[in-house]
Amino acid sequence: MREVAIIGIGGTRFGKYLDRSLTDIAQEACIKAIRDAGIRPRDIELAYAGNLAQWEWGQGLLIGQLVLRELGITRIPVTRVENGCATASCAFREAWFRVAAGECEVALAFGVEQMNVAGSDKMLGIFTGPQYPERAGDMGFTAPGIFALMARRHMEEFGTTREQLAMVAVKNRRFGSMNPEAQLTRAVTLEEVLNDRMIVDPLTLPQCCPRGDGAAAVILASKAAAARFTTQPVWVAASIHVSGLYPNDASYTYFDTDVRGARKAYEMAGLGPEDLDLAEVHDCFSTAEIIHYEDLGFCAKGEGGRFVEEGRSDLGGQVPVNTSGGLLSKGHVIGATGISQIIELVRQLRGQAGPRQVEGARVGLQHNGGGFIHTDTACCIINILKR
Amino acid sequence: MREVAIIGIGGTRFGKYLDRSLTDIAQEACIKAIRDAGIRPRDIELAYAGNLAQWEWGQGLLIGQLVLRELGITRIPVTRVENGCATASCAFREAWFRVAAGECEVALAFGVEQMNVAGSDKMLGIFTGPQYPERAGDMGFTAPGIFALMARRHMEEFGTTREQLAMVAVKNRRFGSMNPEAQLTRAVTLEEVLNDRMIVDPLTLPQCCPRGDGAAAVILASKAAAARFTTQPVWVAASIHVSGLYPNDASYTYFDTDVRGARKAYEMAGLGPEDLDLAEVHDCFSTAEIIHYEDLGFCAKGEGGRFVEEGRSDLGGQVPVNTSGGLLSKGHVIGATGISQIIELVRQLRGQAGPRQVEGARVGLQHNGGGFIHTDTACCIINILKR
Numbered sequence: 214m215r216e217v218a219i220i221g222i223g224g225t226r227f228g229k230y231l232d233r234s235l236t237d238i239a240q241e242a243c244i245k246a247i248r249d250a251g252i253r254p255r256d257i258e259l260a261y262a263g264n265l266a267q268w269e270w271g272q273g274l275l276i277g278q279l280v281l282r283e284l285g286i287t288r289i290p291v292t293r294v295e296n297g298c299a300t301a302s303c304a305f306r307e308a309w310f311r312v313a314a315g316e317c318e319v320a321l322a323f324g325v326e327q328m329n330v331a332g333s334d335k336m337l338g339i340f341t342g343p344q345y346p347e348r349a350g351d352m353g354f355t356a357p358g359i360f361a362l363m364a365r366r367h368m369e370e371f372g373t374t375r376e377q378l379a380m381v382a383v384k385n386r387r388f389g390s391m392n393p394e395a396q397l398t399r400a401v402t403l404e405e406v407l408n409d410r411m412i413v414d415p416l417t418l419p420q421c422c423p424r425g426d427g428a429a430a431v432i433l434a435s436k437a438a439a440a441r442f443t444t445q446p447v448w449v450a451a452s453i454h455v456s457g458l459y460p461n462d463a464s465y466t467y468f469d470t471d472v473r474g475a476r477k478a479y480e481m482a483g484l485g486p487e488d489l490d491l492a493e494v495h496d497c498f499s500t501a502e503i504i505h506y507e508d509l510g511f512c513a514k515g516e517g518g519r520f521v522e523e524g525r526s527d528l529g530g531q532v533p534v535n536t537s538g539g540l541l542s543k544g545h546v547i548g549a550t551g552i553s554q555i556i557e558l559v560r561q562l563r564g565q566a567g568p569r570q571v572e573g574a575r576v577g578l579q580h581n582g583g584g585f586i587h588t589d590t591a592c593c594i595i596n597i598l599k600r
Numbered sequence: 601m602r603e604v605a606i607i608g609i610g611g612t613r614f615g616k617y618l619d620r621s622l623t624d625i626a627q628e629a630c631i632k633a634i635r636d637a638g639i640r641p642r643d644i645e646l647a648y649a650g651n652l653a654q655w656e657w658g659q660g661l662l663i664g665q666l667v668l669r670e671l672g673i674t675r676i677p678v679t680r681v682e683n684g685c686a687t688a689s690c691a692f693r694e695a696w697f698r699v700a701a702g703e704c705e706v707a708l709a710f711g712v713e714q715m716n717v718a719g720s721d722k723m724l725g726i727f728t729g730p731q732y733p734e735r736a737g738d739m740g741f742t743a744p745g746i747f748a749l750m751a752r753r754h755m756e757e758f759g760t761t762r763e764q765l766a767m768v769a770v771k772n773r774r775f776g777s778m779n780p781e782a783q784l785t786r787a788v789t790l791e792e793v794l795n796d797r798m799i800v801d802p803l804t805l806p807q808c809c810p811r812g813d814g815a816a817a818v819i820l821a822s823k824a825a826a827a828r829f830t831t832q833p834v835w836v837a838a839s840i841h842v843s844g845l846y847p848n849d850a851s852y853t854y855f856d857t858d859v860r861g862a863r864k865a866y867e868m869a870g871l872g873p874e875d876l877d878l879a880e881v882h883d884c885f886s887t888a889e890i891i892h893y894e895d896l897g898f899c900a901k902g903e904g905g906r907f908v909e910e911g912r913s914d915l916g917g918q919v920p921v922n923t924s925g926g927l928l929s930k931g932h933v934i935g936a937t938g939i940s941q942i943i944e945l946v947r948q949l950r951g952q953a954g955p956r957q958v959e960g961a962r963v964g965l966q967h968n969g970g971g972f973i974h975t976d977t978a979c980c981i982i983n984i985l986k987r
Contacts, residue, residue: 265661274652275684275970278843278977288860290841291979292690295680297662303679307694314701454677456665473675583662590665592678 214313218439218446219598221250221432222556227396227425227543229329235267239280239325242428242549246321247284250432251442254284257432258317262293263304263324264548276325297583298495300324301429302551302594306452308433309596313449318438323430326548330426357421359459360498361413366465368415370515373503375415377518379406381499382419384527385535389542391569394553396425396544420499425544429552431559447559450576451481451597459584459591466515468582470593471508478578478595479510486510489532489597490574491561493554495582496539502526505580506534509595528571536561536569551581555596562600575600601700605826605833606985608637608819609943613781614812614930616716622654626667626712629815629936633708634671637819638829641671644819645704647678650691650711651935663712684970685882687711688816689938689981693839695820696983700836705825710817713935717813744808746846747885748800753852755802757902760890762802764905766793768886769806771914772922776929778956779944783812783931807886812931816939818946834946837963838868838984846971846978853902855969857980858895865965865982866897873897876919876984877961878948880941882969883926889913892967893921896982915958923948923956938968938981949987962987 223245225238239262247254260277267273277291296303301324308322367373383403389395401419409417439446455477457470479485486509494509496502503517511532512520520526526534537543537557540550558577560566576599584591610632612625626649634641647664654660664678683690688711695709754760770790776782788806796804826833842864844857866872873896881896883889890904898919899907907913913921924930924944927937945964947953963986971978 274682275972275975275977275979278979279975281843282845282977287843287845289843291683291843292694292841293682295661295682296678307679310698310701310703314697314703316697316701454679456668456674456676456678458669458674585662588662588666590662590669592662592665 215315216436217309217312217449218434218436219431219449219555219559220434220439220443220446221246221252222559223249224394224429224553224556225427226394227427227546230327230426231329235273235276235325235327236279236283238327238426239276239323239428240283242325242430243280243284243321243323246430246432252319252432254286256319257286257289257321258319259289259308259311260291260321261304261307262291263300264293265295265300265326267327280323296592297585298545298547299551299581299583299592299594300548301553302581302596303454305431305552305555305596306454306594309449309452312433312435318435320433321430322433322552323428324549324552325428326546327426328424328546357413357416357498360500361416363465363504364415364500367500367503370466371518373518375407376403377522378415378420378499378503379403380521381496381502382406382541384521385496385539385541386419388536388569389538391567392538392542395538395542396423397542416498416500419541422497422540423544425546427546427549429549429556431552431555445563447562447598447600449596450484450599451478453478453481453595454592456592458589467504467508468593470582470591471505471580474593474595475509478597482597484576484597488576489578490576491533491536491558491571492578492580493535493537493557494580496535496541497545502534502539509578509580528569533571536566536571551594554579554581555598558598562598602702603823604696604699604836605821605823606818606836606942606946607821607826607830607833608633608639609946610636611781611816611940611943612814614783614814614933617714617813618716622660622663622712622714623666623670625714625813626663626710626815627670629712629817630667630671630708630710633817633819639706639819641673643706644673644676644708645706646676646695646698647708648691648694649678649680650687651680652682652687652713654714667710683979684972685932685934686938686968686970686979686981687935688940689968689983690841692818692939692942692983693841693981696836696839699820699822705822707820708817709820709939710815711936711939712815713933714813715811715933744800744803744885747887748803750852750891751802751887754887754890757853758905760905762794763790764909765802765807765886765890766790767908768883768889769793769928771908772883772926772928773806775923775956776925778954779925779929782925782929783810784929803885803887806928809884809927810931812933814933814936816936816943818939818942832950834949834985834987836983837871837986838865840865840868840982841979843979845976854891854895855980857969857978858892858967861980861982862896865984869984871963871984875963876965877963878920878923878945878958879965879967880922880924880944881967883922883928884932889921889926896965896967915956920958923953923958941966941968942983942985945985949985
């Protein structure tokens with residue numbers, strides 16, 4: 214497999230775009246990525262598009278071709294992929310593989326989702342499990358429900374506190390206040406988080422990510438092509454994709470997909486968690502980030518609560534986590550989230566992250582999980598990037 | 601790139617399955633393919649799933665993981681792809697590429713769609729173009745509309761007759777009557793086709809494919825793995841994927857994606873149309889098959905009507921086309937169609953096609969097109985298989 218670099222990044226701010234089409238939102242991200250890379254549209258030889266659930270509005274099918282047509286790119290192989298909440302990372306990884314395997318020199322991967330549109334109640338409906346009403350709708354096995362259950366179990370088993378859970382939101386919203394592309398840009402205090410509206414005990418509103426509209430795109434290139442276009446390539450040191458079952462073992466305190474995925478990713482990169490300068494992880498709920506610290510090897514099992522409390526995931530700490538603001542600030546724009554995480558890592562590794570810059574960052578890990586509780590299905594994609 | 605063989609095939613009959621889940625339908629195909637290949641589920645290292653539009657019913661997301669979980673396969677990379685009407689071929693091609701590039705030895709590709717379910721009116725809605733009502737809904741630029749327009753243009757320009765168009769349906773329905781997996785198994789006469797209900801002039805009902813429910817699966821293997829499991833490998837001599845615009849040039853009598861795709865496929869296989877023993881092409885409407893004859897090089901431009909009239913696409917002719925019965929008999933089960941075409945070629949190349957067997961068949965071409973008229977987007981996947 215050949216070395217592959219990310220040479221261009223572009224994203225929309227995540228938010229509410231009621232007056233824009235899905236295509237238009239995606240184009241903004243792709244155009245920004247193309248400009249950032251300094252390439253021409255015709256340099257792109259292959260593309261993957263990530264989009265979860267937009268067909269209801271007749272917009273999502275063949276979305277890759279639809280977006281690229283507007284950029285004057287009409288003949289190349291284009292494929293849409295879906296992998297639950299890891300959809301964007303999947304588009305990235307497919308494009309990476311094609312460049313790594315030598316099929317092309319320059320590829321585009323983008324992800325897009327528009328969740329604030331008419332009919333979007335149906336999109337949320339899928340997460341409550343129309344197929345398995347006895348588990349999802351009736352038993353409360355919705356996403357907030359299961360992450361609250363995991364939080365309670367973590368509290369019971371490891372002494373994790375409500376305050377520690379809330380600190381994840383405080384940290385990420387503070388980072389979000391430094392990221393103009395975040396959806397929620399107001400920092401929040403610990404008291405605010407603890408006293409906000411309870412969604413599912415112990416998770417209050419700021420500990421649950423919002424949804425949103427938006428897109429994110431990257432340009433990938435072979436080593437030779439990267440040398441032509443950029444002096445700041447960011448290399449893909451590892452890219453791993455595993456599937457699994459949603460956390461349904463007795464403990465409910467870890468994600469098997471994370472643990473296996475991380476092990477493979479570190480092995481592929483020839484690096485360990487001690488080599489990471491920062492990470493973007495899938496903080497759909499505060500519980501998730503604490504568990505990811507442990508599953509990704511940043512700390513031992515059960516220490517996730519203390520990890521955030523001691524500032525080890527903050528700027529200046531052991532591994533600053535979610536300096537973009539994470540899903541808790543940006544929102545989980547399902548089809549775009551994974552590439553949005555990658556964009557933050559690239560900004561940091563280029564030294565372009567402004568007030569939230571991790572000084573001297575050389576290696577970053579991106580983690581994007583996906584799964585549907587009501588169907589016991591999960592996947593996880595982990596990429597390690599380095600400059 | 602390494603040589604890749606198809607070592608297992610399995611499909612459901614296409615039809616109406618109101619009492620079965622999407623997962624169940626897909627499992628039937630996957631289990632049949634696994635048994636046909638003589639492998640164990642744990643031999644599968646990677647999988648791609650094709651499904652166009654099932655999320656409305658909460659069933660399609662992460663469909664690959666969902667189906668494989670039931671087969672006891674829970675840890676491998678699994679991805680769902682979508683590429684319009686070429687969705688299944690796309691799943692096939694992605695899996696082929698991974699084996700060819702050396703990422704794994706054995707891979708599964710399957711496609712599934714369930715169009716006869718509550719809410720399926722919405723699925724049909726996407727083809728009438730909610731985004732572009734002025735073109736689709738209002739101007740009649742639906743699929744039957746545009747294929748009728750192309751037929752009229754072909755008649756005007758090349759003297760193609762209503763009878764020749766109808767002969768495509770007569771031939772394919774006769775083949776369908778020999779295929780127990782087809783949805784429509786009653787042969788029809790020329791008079792019946794000509795006098796049936798007019799859908800859009802000149803296309804009568806039997807010249808328009810039905811929709812349906814069903815699934816199709818194949819097992820792909822490297823040369824070394826194929827040698828372990830089968831004595832009848834069918835090799836992938838070429839696999840090509842191109843995108844383009846829907847036929848919107850002035851002539852309206854060819855598909856640019858077909859022409860470019862075929863050229864690349866013949867070049868990759870080192871073969872020409874004269875080497876083909878049979879073909880499965882995307883006969884969503886009778887017009888399409890006549891145009892595909894020309895675009896794929898079976899005959900010169902404008903001769904498609906005579907090609908079918910002279911029996912050159914029939915058993916014993918130059919290139920028997922759609923011996924499976926084609927979409928006109930099987931129905932277009934969007935997420936499964938392409939792999940269903942591949943299954944027919946494999947059966948023929950193994951000599952297992954019964955009364956519709958093409959004697960001594962060694963090389964077959966599969967063509968699957970996709971596109972949405974109302975969004976000017978198209979793609980085309982062509983595979984050439986040989987024994």
